Amino acid sequence: MEQHGNMLAIAGSPGSGKTTLAVKLAAEIAGKRKNVILVCGDPFVPSIPFLLPMEGEQEVSLGALLTAPALTQDQILRACVPVPGCEYASLLGYKLGENLMSYPKVTRERAVEFLVCLRHLADYVILDLTSVFEADVFSILAMEMADRVLRVGTSNLRGISYYRSHAGMLEGRADRGKYLNAIGNYKAGQEWESVAGQYGGAAFLFPYVAELEKQYDEGRLWEAMISREAPQFEKEVKKLLAEAFGLREARQSAGNPEKKKLVVRSPFVWKNKGEF
Numbered sequence: 001m002e003q004h005g006n007m008l009a010i011a012g013s014p015g016s017g018k019t020t021l022a023v024k025l026a027a028e029i030a031g032k033r034k035n036v037i038l039v040c041g042d043p044f045v046p047s048i049p050f051l052l053p054m055e056g057e058q059e060v061s062l063g064a065l066l067t068a069p070a071l072t073q074d075q076i077l078r079a080c081v082p083v084p085g086c087e088y089a090s091l092l093g094y095k096l097g098e099n100l101m102s103y104p105k106v107t108r109e110r111a112v113e114f115l116v117c118l119r120h121l122a123d124y125v126i127l128d129l130t131s132v133f134e135a136d137v138f139s140i141l142a143m144e145m146a147d148r149v150l151r152v153g154t155s156n157l158r159g160i161s162y163y164r165s166h167a168g169m170l171e172g173r174a175d176r177g178k179y180l181n182a183i184g185n186y187k188a189g190q191e192w193e194s195v196a197g198q199y200g201g202a203a204f205l206f207p208y209v210a211e212l213e214k215q216y217d218e219g220r221l222w223e224a225m226i227s228r229e230a231p232q233f234e235k236e237v238k239k240l241l242a243e244a245f246g247l248r249e250a251r252q253s254a255g256n257p258e259k260k261k262l263v264v265r266s267p268f269v270w271k272n273k274g275e276f
């Protein structure tokens with residue numbers, strides 16, 4: 001039987017749709033009544049303020065967790081921001097107005113400790129990283145420690161330029177088999193096949209969906225999409241969840257006894273797998 005981890009990191013070029021995709025992946029997982037923590041790891045553009053714009057002041061920042069003198073599971077859980085209407089999903093991230101200079105330097109040790117802890121706190125963890133990962137210890141460690149890393153690129157010369165300047169680092173010391181490639185925010189008419197060739201192939205193609213852009217601008221990415229273009233994007237989301245986590249449609253996993261054990265609790269059902 002295939003073995004899947006529970007932690008997916010998303011890295012790649014700016015504007016390729018990493019954050020958009022991260023939310024849609026988390027929403028799809030939550031829709032399956034599995035707990036998911038989405039870590040909005042980009043310290044250059046904190047995303048909780050625009051992913052949940054109407055919510056009150058976020059209490060604890062990812063920056064505070066990553067630089068705290070000591071870190072406990074409980075501290076992480078208390079820092080999680082629940083997503084209204086999406087009870088199995090929760091966010092961690094930097095706060096409005098912050099940047100990397102707002103905190104002392106994040107150490108490798110603390111980033112590792114945080115990620116180890118996190119893996120045990122939810123069924124699934126999505127790590128939405130910054131494109132400028134060379135400047136962010138957390139993003140580098142997240143790629144190293146994630147079970148799978150999705151590299152998203154745009155299908156234009158800018159995307160290729162980003163990829164060329166980061167490809168070596170993106171592979172790091174890690175096992176190449178854990179990387180998945182995608183083309184994001186793909187617009188009709190763009191030359192995606194030749195670009196995918198430059199990226200060493202792309203297993204996923206996330207199309208541009210006008211409704212998605214509007215949802216993003218209005219802080220409504222957690223809502224379902226209804227436009228005619230949406231199913232193609234959603235199909236790729238499902239395909240990615242199947243590939244990265246082995247998460248498939250209920251129909252396909254009927255008879256899997258694990259699924260039947262599901263206990264629904266509210267508002268957010270935390271999973272603590274115990275020691276870490």
Ligand SMILES: Nc1ncnc2c1ncn2[C@@H]1O[C@H](COP(=O)(O)OP(=O)(O)O)[C@@H](O)[C@H]1O
Nearest residue numbers: 014015016017018019020185207208209213216
């Ligand atoms: N598939 C898509 N369809 C429509 N717009 C998209 C899509 N992916 C990304 N965008 C838009 O591109 C911009 C950047 O997206 P974002 O997810 O923040 O990218 P990244 O996190 O990679 O920098 C946003 O305006 C977003 O609405």
Ligand SMILES: [Mg+2]
Nearest residue numbers: 018019042129
């Ligand atoms: Mg982003």
